[in-house]
Amino acid sequence: MSAATGRSDFSHLLPTNWKKQVASWLDEDTPSFDYGGFVVGETEQTAALYCKAKGVLAGVPFFDEVFAQLGCRVEWLAREGDEIDPKGGRVEVARVYGRARHLLLGERPALNMLARASGVATRARALRAIKDQHNWHGVIAATRKTTPGFRIVEKYATLVGGVDTHRMDLSSMIMLKDNHIWATGSITNAVKQARSVGGFALKIEVECRSEAEADEAIQAGADVIMLDNFDGPGIRAAAKSLKDRWRGKHSFLIEGSGGLTESNVAPYFCPDIDILSFGSITQSVPHIDFSLKVIQKK
Known part of the structure; x- marks a missing residue:
């Protein structure tokens, strides 16, 4: 500083x-x-x-x-x-x-x-202001939806705007999405494979479409659970349910993602959600x- x-x-x-x-x-x-x-x-x-x-x-x-x-x-x-x-x-x-x-x-x-x-x-600054206005203590993050060859500038700009960069690239954190799951047969298999090469140093995040998938990811040892494309009320309920069910058993973060913008983010702010990620910070x-x-x- x-x-x-x-x-x-x-x-x-x-x-x-x-x-x-x-x-x-x-x-x-x-x-x-x-x-x-x-x-x-x-x-x-x-x-x-x-x-x-x-x-x-x-x-x-x-x-x-x-x-x-x-x-x-x-x-x-x-x-x-x-x-x-x-x-x-x-x-x-x-x-x-x-x-x-x-x-x-x-x-x-x-x-x-x-x-x-x-x-x-x-x-990024506008989203940070909305977060502060709602007194939400979670993290606003960008995504890897950046312009090829220009990522370093766009990620840099998110920091200037006052939000988190999320992962910089495929080597920064292990994010397992639907294609990873389908290719390996199950969330458990994908997490096991990821842990075998990522070791203790890299966090593993799993994209989940339901509480059942989230439960499997948590049981398998995922560090971050991404609840993808839930609406505001849906993600608030799912996040609370997961945090209550696994309290004292496994430690994990919950991320909300999918179509979030300045105009629709307010219903997603709640104590049980730790991260909200926005492709819109770098797209459109x-x-x-x-x-x-x-x-x-x-």
Whole structure:
């Protein structure tokens, strides 16, 4: 956590390969000649970054790295995690300094990333606010429904927005869904196989469609029970029943998932549910509009 801002610096979480991913964005956008860059040349210029829609600013280290790889410098006027409200206009949130063609080389990859990351963070922040309003003490989590090649940015943005990332990838936790169960013949078989290779270090989560399936998963030693596609009243009843029945016998968490959104989540808040996961945090998210404009010299 930064002593200056009182906020966690999530950039410290980023893996060693993240700068290579930023480089790949630049490679994708200019695979051959930079015709526009030829037009503008290498005069030193300053560009203003404007936010033009209400949202949470997220993706700052990725934005910085795009321009760092092009020899440019970014000076921020807002902090990551700030809620920006241009009130129908636009708000300047940063300035970028560098050679004209380098500013334009970085413009679109940086803006595309910032728009999506900020959209994810904005959705996450809204869900966190709903959870707090209902005084629910469980965990709001994203899912693995992320954009291929862009997961690190989207998972990062969920943290900026104030919710849990859930598992990062297939190696982070063992989640056994319907296809795993059908392929192995039973929940018990699937959990046994998973435990034989995951050992003590990895949690096992099992997707269940009924209390009977949940009971089998708990008996087999699952750590997390996902009650999938239950409605609000249904999941509240099932969660209470399972917690009461297994109290003092097995320890486990209950997760609710399946079609959850900002508008329908309220009935799912209850003391017996530990986690609610949302594909909607990273899917169908409105992007936050940003633009980068070279400041004309007088």
